[in-house]
Amino acid sequence: xxxxxxxxxxxxxxxxxxxxxxxxxxxxxxxxxxxxxxxxxxxxxxxxxxxxxxxxxxxxxxxxxxxxxxxxxxxxxxxxxxxxxxxxxxxxxxxxxxxxxxxxxxxxxxxxxxxxxxxxxxxxxxxxxxxxxxxxxxxxxxxxxxxxxxxxxxxxxxxxxxxxxxxxxxxxxxxxxxxxxxxxxxxxxxxxxxxxxxxxxxxxxxxxx
Amino acid sequence: xxxxxxxxxxxxxxxxxxxxxxxxxxxxxxxxxxxxxxxxxxxxxxxxxxxxxxxxxxxxxxxxxxxxxxxxxxxxxxxxxxxxxxxxxxxxxxxxxxxxxxxxxxxxxxxxxxxxxxxxxxxxxxxxxxxxxxxxxxxxxxxxxxxxxxxxxxxxxxxxxxxxxxxxxxxxxxxxxxxxxxxxxxxxxxxxxxxxxxxxxxxxxxxxx
DNA sequence: GAAGTAATTGATCTAGCGATCAATACAGAC
DNA sequence: GTCTGTATTGATCGCTAGATCAATTACTTC
Numbered sequence: 248x249x250x251x252x253x254x255x256x257x258x259x260x261x262x263x264x265x266x267x268x269x270x271x272x273x274x275x276x277x278x279x280x281x282x283x284x285x286x287x288x289x290x291x292x293x294x295x296x297x298x299x300x301x302x303x304x305x306x307x308x309x310x311x312x313x314x315x316x317x318x319x320x321x322x323x324x325x326x327x328x329x330x331x332x333x334x335x336x337x338x339x340x341x342x343x344x345x346x347x348x349x350x351x352x353x354x355x356x357x358x359x360x361x362x363x364x365x366x367x368x369x370x371x372x373x374x375x376x377x378x379x380x381x382x383x384x385x386x387x388x389x390x391x392x393x394x395x396x397x398x399x400x401x402x403x404x405x406x407x408x409x410x411x412x413x414x415x416x417x418x419x420x421x422x423x424x425x426x427x428x429x430x431x432x433x434x435x436x437x438x439x440x441x442x443x444x445x446x447x448x449x450x451x452x453x454x455x456x
Numbered sequence: 457x458x459x460x461x462x463x464x465x466x467x468x469x470x471x472x473x474x475x476x477x478x479x480x481x482x483x484x485x486x487x488x489x490x491x492x493x494x495x496x497x498x499x500x501x502x503x504x505x506x507x508x509x510x511x512x513x514x515x516x517x518x519x520x521x522x523x524x525x526x527x528x529x530x531x532x533x534x535x536x537x538x539x540x541x542x543x544x545x546x547x548x549x550x551x552x553x554x555x556x557x558x559x560x561x562x563x564x565x566x567x568x569x570x571x572x573x574x575x576x577x578x579x580x581x582x583x584x585x586x587x588x589x590x591x592x593x594x595x596x597x598x599x600x601x602x603x604x605x606x607x608x609x610x611x612x613x614x615x616x617x618x619x620x621x622x623x624x625x626x627x628x629x630x631x632x633x634x635x636x637x638x639x640x641x642x643x644x645x646x647x648x649x650x651x652x653x654x655x656x657x658x659x660x661x662x663x664x665x
Numbered sequence: 666g667a668a669g670t671a672a673t674t675g676a677t678c679t680a681g682c683g684a685t686c687a688a689t690a691c692a693g694a695c
Numbered sequence: 696g697t698c699t700g701t702a703t704t705g706a707t708c709g710c711t712a713g714a715t716c717a718a719t720t721a722c723t724t725c
Binding site: 280282357360361363364365366367368373376377380407408410411413414415416417418419421422423424425426428432433436437439440441442443444449 | 622624
C-alpha cells in the first residue's frame with residue numbers, strides 16, 4: 248500500500264551542505280563513538296540520503312579521520328584555555344590533570360580508544376591520530392619546559408616527560424571507561440606521579456579534586 | 457567448468473576439534489587482532505568450513521571473549537612467573553615494568569586496545585575485559601602490599617595504587633602502539649613515577665632497560 | 666517566465682558478516 | 696565387512712556496510 252511519499256528536497260549551497268554533513272557526523276561520533284559513523288547513520292542524522300553523504304565525502308575513512316581530528320582539536324583548545332588560566336607551571340599541570348580526569352570527557356575517551364583501534368585498519372585515521380597526539384604532546388611539553396625555566400621543575404627532557412604524562416592520563420581514562428569507574432579519585436595520586444616525572448617538589452602540583 | 461573438487465573430510469573427536477578451533481582463533485587474534493576474528497577467518501586458519509566453526513561456537517561474541525580471556529590469562533601467567541623470580545617487592549615492581557615495557561608484547565597491546573573498543577558492543581567481551589583487568593590488579597596489588605609489609609613501600613591504599621600503575625603502563629603501551637614508538641625508553645621514568653605512587657625511596661625500584 | 670545547471674534522491678551493486686541446515690561421508694562398534 | 700551415528704560440508708539466508716549512478720527537481724540566471 249503506502250506508496251512512499253517522496254521526500255521533500257532542500258537544495259543548499261555545497262559548502263553549507265558539506266558543513267552540515269560533517270556536523271552531523273561529529274554529533275554521531277560524540278554520542279555513539281567513531282565506529283557508529285556509517286554512511287546511513289550520518290545521513291539520517293543530517294536528514295538526508297546516504298547517497299548525498301557519499302557525494303560529499305569521497306570515502307568514509309576520510310570522514311572518520313576528519314571527525315576525529317575535529318573532535319580532538321576542539322578538546323585540545325578547551326584544555327588549552329583552562330590550562331592557560333592558571334598562574335604558573337605547577338598550577339597549569341595541576342589544572343591539566345584536573346580537567347582531563349574530571350569525568351566530563353567520557354565521550355571523548357570513547358572516541359580516541361576507538362581511534363587507536365580503528366587506526367590499524369585506516370591509514371587516514373592513523374595519520375589523524377598521530378597528528379593529534381603530537382598536539383597534545385606539544386601542549387604538555389610547553390608547560391613542562393616553562394616550569395623548568397622557572398625552576399619549579401627540573402627534568403632535562405621535557406618532551407619525553409610530556410609523552411609519558413599523556414600516556415599515563417590516557418591510560419587511566421581508558422581504564423575507567425572499561426571498568427565503569429570514576430577517574431577523579433586518581434587525580435591526586437597522578438599529581439604525585441607527575442611531580443616525580445617533571446622533578447618537582449612533592450606536593451607542589453595542586454589538584455582540586 | 458571446474459566442478460569443485462569436494463574437500464576431503466577429517467573427522468575428529470568433538471573435544472579435539474573444539475580445541476583446534478579455539479587455537480586457530482587465538483592464533484588469528486594474536487597476529488591480526490580481535491577484530492579479525494571472523495567465522496571465515498578462523499575456519500580458513502583451522503582448515504575447515506565456517507559452518508563447522510559456527511557448529512562448535514554458539515556465537516562469535518562468545519568466541520571473541522573466550523580468546524581474549526585465554527590470551528590475557530597466558531600473559532598474566534607469564535608476567536607472574538617473571539615477577540616472582542625477583543627477590544623483593546621493589547625488584548618485583550621493577551621486573552613488572554621491565555617485562556611489560558620491553559616491546560615484546562605489541563601483539564597483546566593490540567588485543568586489549570581492541571578489546572576496550574569492542575567491549576562497548578559485546579557484553580560477553582565486556583565481562584571478559586573486566587575480569588582480566590581484575591587479574592592484573594590483583595597481581596600488582598599483591599606486590600605493592602608485600603612491599604608495604606616489608607617497609608619498602610608506604611602507601612596506605614595498595615589496591616588503588618595498583619589500578620593506577622596498570623593504567624599508566626597500559627596507556628604508555630597503547631601510545632607507543634599508535635605512535636609506532638618504542639616503550640622501552642619510558643621504563644626508567646615509569647619506575648620513578650611508580651616510586652612516588654607506592655611511597656618508595658627514589659631510585660629503589662630497579663629497571664634494567 | 667523559460668532554460669539550464671547541479672544538488673539531491675532512491676534504487677542498486679558488491680562485499681563481508683553471523684548464522685542455519687539438509688545432505689554427505691567418515692570412523693568406530695559390532 | 697557392514698552398519699550406524701554424527702562430524703562435517705557446502706549452499707544459503709538475512710543483514711549491514713560502502714559505493715555508484717540514472718533520474719528527478721529545486722534553484723539561479725537571463
